[in-house]
Amino acid sequence: KIKSKFNLDFLIKYFIFNHSNFDTLKIKNADLIISGVGKCGLINSDMVKDGTVIIDFGYDKDGSGKLCGDFEVVNLKSKILNLKFTPTPGGTGPLVVAKLFENFYKLTNLANGIEE
Numbered sequence: 001k002i003k004s005k006f007n008l009d010f011l012i013k014y015f016i017f018n019h020s021n022f023d024t025l026k027i028k029n030a031d032l033i034i035s036g037v038g039k040c041g042l043i044n045s046d047m048v049k050d051g052t053v054i055i056d057f058g059y060d061k062d063g064s065g066k067l068c069g070d071f072e073v074v075n076l077k078s079k080i081l082n083l084k085f086t087p088t089p090g091g092t093g094p095l096v097v098a099k100l101f102e103n104f105y106k107l108t109n110l111a112n113g114i115e116e
Contacts, residue, residue: 035070042070045079054085057092 027033027047035043036057048054048071058070069088076083086092109115 037070039070040068041072044072045075048076048080048083050081050083052080052083054083055092056086056088057096059088 024047027043028049030049030052032053032055033043033048034055034057038058038060040060040062042058043054054071054076056069056071059067060069062068067089069086069091071085071088073085073087076085
């Protein structure tokens with residue numbers, strides 16, 4: 001069993017799905033932020049506290065055509081202590097692909113009457 005540094009009963013979570021309607025104070029107090037908006041630099045270092053874990057599913061292209069996530073990574077890394085985050089690109093994408101293959105495998109077995 002994996003031990004977590006977070007007490008899950010008191011973990012403050014914040015999920016961001018819409019870039020026009022979110023509470024920056026709630027984000028600032030969150031231990032875990034999960035974002036999937038797809039707007040480059042939506043979340044900056046002023047909105048994140050030290051020790052926050054960020055899972056960024058959102059991606060977009062910046063003005064120069066480079067892929068970027070919802071978080072300003074350069075500013076966050078320089079200003080926030082003990083920051084843990086998934087990079088964009090290359091962070092959550094492989095996890096999503098792995099889970100899709102796992103589910104496809106399970107469905108194939110189910111469709112063919114194969115028990116796991």
